[in-house]
Amino acid sequence: MSEHRKSWKPYAGKNDPCPPLKEKTYETPPNLYLGVQEPGLEQYKPADALKKGTLWPALFGPYESPFAPSTRANKKED
Amino acid sequence: MFVYEKKLLYPVKVSSCNPKLAKYLIEQYGGADGELAAALRYMNQRYTIPDKVIGLLTDIAMEEFSHLEMIATMVFKLTKDATPDQIRDAGLEPHYVNHGSALYYENAGGIPFNASYIAGKGDPIADLYEDIAAEEKARATYQYIIDLSDDPDLNDGLKFLREREIVHGQRFREAVEMLKENYSERKVF
Secondary structure, X not given: OOOOXXXXXXXXXXXXOOOOOOOEEEEOOHHHOOOOXXXXXXXXXXXXXXXXXXXXXXXXXXXXXXXXXXXXXXXXXX | OOOOOOOOOOOOOOOOOOHHHHHHHOHHHHOOOOHHHHHHHHHXXXXXXXXXXXXXHHHHHHHHHHHHHHHHHHHHHHHOOOOXXXXXXXOOHHHHHHHOOXXXXXXXXXOEOOHHHOOOOOOHHHHHHHHHHHHHHHHHHHHHHHHHOOOHHHHHHHHHHHHHHHXXXXXXXXXXXXXXXXXXOXXXX
């Protein structure tokens, strides 16, 4: 799981009508941790920065759906 | 004064005609945490905010307008040439009856844009905390749309816009620190 994604295991009742999601997630983007940005941080190359949406690796918090097969935050095992 | 540059902030590509996705995306066009609300919120608050952060609000307001333009382009491409059958399948009949194929400032539930989505409290800390919350809410909305979307090209643009919300949230947090005049580490050059 991405460092920008946190999770918890909510209570699931025996008679919950929807199949319970055993683990739920939420996003904690890097702006929560950076504080006032210091000068001289590492930068992306301009073309990469334009694509990513930020010049600063320290501020890049990519997102993939936790429901997408590739991310598999909610695996259906056991 | 505005100077208009006739290109999008980030290229908008859409893989397929998909009015259903447009129905979701309209939330970012005319919804409470959408780009129109964001632009108007910052462009209005800037008049009464302390002068050292006026520039930040102006800059971000301008960028939000460029995001609004991207969202409009996405919605337009997703619905352009859609047939009445496709409109019906997407649940967009009420919009079509009212607006035809025109875009409109409304949320995903069809509620028209409302100025009460925007706060202008005149208290610098209250306003900036509102702005931080607005950015995080817009980020969450982008995540929910990405979760629902199966269009990789569209998602590419949405992921860019979501990252910009993160950067704006960072800058508003820094603006609060500037107004607190309490840098943990004050650098002098």
